[in-house]
Amino acid sequence: MSLPRYRCHKEVRAFKIAEVRHDQMPAFLRPVCRGSLLFGSACGRCERCQFFREHGDWPTATLVPQNPELDPVKVGSAYLAKHRPEAGGYYVRYDDGYESFSKAKAFEEGYTLLGPIDITLFDPAHAIPPKYLGRPTHPADPPGTSADFPVSTDANST
Numbered sequence: 001m002s003l004p005r006y007r008c009h010k011e012v013r014a015f016k017i018a019e020v021r022h023d024q025m026p027a028f029l030r031p032v033c034r035g036s037l038l039f040g041s042a043c044g045r046c047e048r049c050q051f052f053r054e055h056g057d058w059p060t061a062t063l064v065p066q067n068p069e070l071d072p073v074k075v076g077s078a079y080l081a082k083h084r085p086e087a088g089g090y091y092v093r094y095d096d097g098y099e100s101f102s103k104a105k106a107f108e109e110g111y112t113l114l115g116p117i118d119i120t121l122f123d124p125a126h127a128i129p130p131k132y133l134g135r136p137t138h139p140a141d142p143p144g145t146s147a148d149f150p151v152s153t154d155a156n157s158t
């Protein structure tokens with residue numbers, strides 16, 4: 001038996017990534033330990049330990065959008081480990097805030113760019129003629145159609 005079919009009609013926020021800029025650890029002036037604060041194997045006193053204490057999450061990176069008008073996005077270690085973002089792919093953010101990454105081909109086949117403004121709100125074809133205001137008019141109906149003048153014969157059938 002074939003699997004059930006689904007089509008995506010979800011709206012996401014996204015940008016094409018020009019560069020994944022991995023944050024660099026500073027150059028330490030004195031010898032440092034190689035341990036992990038998390039696992040208790042670090043000395044806790046060296047510059048490297050100090051850096052990790054101040055920085056918190058590590059490694060981190062900045063995703064630079066191809067469109068220079070957009071702001072870069074900072075991502076943490078969990079995102080980097082799970083999604084392994086690459087330049088040329090898309091940074092994707094869902095409605096609930098979940099962040100993801102998509103290869104260019106998969107993303108471009110699945111999504112179409114929407115304008116910055118929802119133009120259907122201003123499309124005259126969808127505007128309700130003033131004389132029908134107050135009566136239910138379905139946006140999918142052609143202009144001039146309203147509950148006052150049913151065009152469907154079903155409306156009169158008994």
Ligand SMILES: [Zn+2]
Pocket residue numbers: 032033034035042043044045046047048049
């Ligand atoms: Zn240390």
